[in-house]
Amino acid sequence: SAGYKAVLTCDNVSRSFGGLQALKNVSIEIGPGEIYGLVGPNGSGKTTLVNAITGFYPPNTGSIHFRDKQIAGVKPHKVAGLGIARTFQNVALFKGMSALDNILMGRHVHMKPRALASLFYWVWAEKDEVANRRQVEEIIDLLQLESVRHEPVEMIPLGMQKRVELARALAAEPRLLILDEPMAGMNQEEKEYMVRFILDAREALNLSILLIEHHLDVVTAICERVAVLNNGEKIAEDAAKDAMSDPEVVAAYIGK
Numbered sequence: 001s002a003g004y005k006a007v008l009t010c011d012n013v014s015r016s017f018g019g020l021q022a023l024k025n026v027s028i029e030i031g032p033g034e035i036y037g038l039v040g041p042n043g044s045g046k047t048t049l050v051n052a053i054t055g056f057y058p059p060n061t062g063s064i065h066f067r068d069k070q071i072a073g074v075k076p077h078k079v080a081g082l083g084i085a086r087t088f089q090n091v092a093l094f095k096g097m098s099a100l101d102n103i104l105m106g107r108h109v110h111m112k113p114r115a116l117a118s119l120f121y122w123v124w125a126e127k128d129e130v131a132n133r134r135q136v137e138e139i140i141d142l143l144q145l146e147s148v149r150h151e152p153v154e155m156i157p158l159g160m161q162k163r164v165e166l167a168r169a170l171a172a173e174p175r176l177l178i179l180d181e182p183m184a185g186m187n188q189e190e191k192e193y194m195v196r197f198i199l200d201a202r203e204a205l206n207l208s209i210l211l212i213e214h215h216l217d218v219v220t221a222i223c224e225r226v227a228v229l230n231n232g233e234k235i236a237e238d239a240a241k242d243a244m245s246d247p248e249v250v251a252a253y254i255g256k
Ligand code: ADP
Pocket: 017, 020, 022, 040, 041, 042, 043, 044, 045, 046, 047, 048, 049
C-alpha cells in the first residue's frame, strides 16, 4: 500500500557452519507494527536467522536491511544501537542485581563511551540519569513490574523474570524487538499475561516484533504472518492460521 515501508527485509540470507548449511536463501519482510512469527522444528535455523540479523553470525550471502540501512555484517552492538533489541531463549539476567538495575542495563546501548569506560558508572551518571529513570519507569508501569523492582532477579518467579528481560530489551528503545521463545516454561496463565504485555508494548512503543515461539496457539493468536523454517529453508509463509494447517508444515513438525 502507499507509504508502506518495511522495517526489516532479509533477502536470500544464507549461512553455513563448516559443512552444514544452517540457512538457505531465506527471505522475510517485517512491516511497521507487525508481529511476525518464526516457527519450525529444533535445528531448523530460527536462531541462526536471528544471529544473522543481530550481527552475531553474519550471513555468508544475502542482504539484510533495517529501515533502509544494510546491516548484514554490522557488529552486534552497532545493530543494537540502530534499534534492534533481542531477548534470549534462556533467561539471561544479571544475578544479584535488582529487577530495576537489570532493566537500567538495557539503556547501555545509548550510553556514551566515556560513561561505559567505568563499569556501572553510567547507572549513576547524572546527565543521563533523569531521562533514563523516566523512560524506565514507563516500562515498569507498562509491564506491571512495580512489586518486584527491588527484588534480586533470582528471587523472582521464572514467568516474571521473562517479563524483566522483556523490560530490559524495551529499555533500549528498539524499533524491532526479537523475542526468542518468550513463553518457554510458562504455565497457561503466565502465557496469557505475556501475550497481553507483548501486545501492550507494541502499541505503546510503536514496535515491530519478530517472534520465535513453539506455542503455536500463541503464534496464531498474535502474529499477522508467519514463516516456517525446515532444514534451513523457508517452506511456508502465510497468514498465521493458514501456515499452521499446511500439510508440509505439519509433516515438518511431526517428523521431529
Ligand atoms: P533453531 O533455532 O531452529 O533450533 P538453529 O539456528 O539453532 O536452529 O540451528 C540450525 C542448525 O545450525 C543446527 O544444525 C545447529 O546445530 C547449527 N548451528 C547453529 N549455530 C551454530 C554454530 N554457532 N556453530 C555450528 N553450528 C551451528
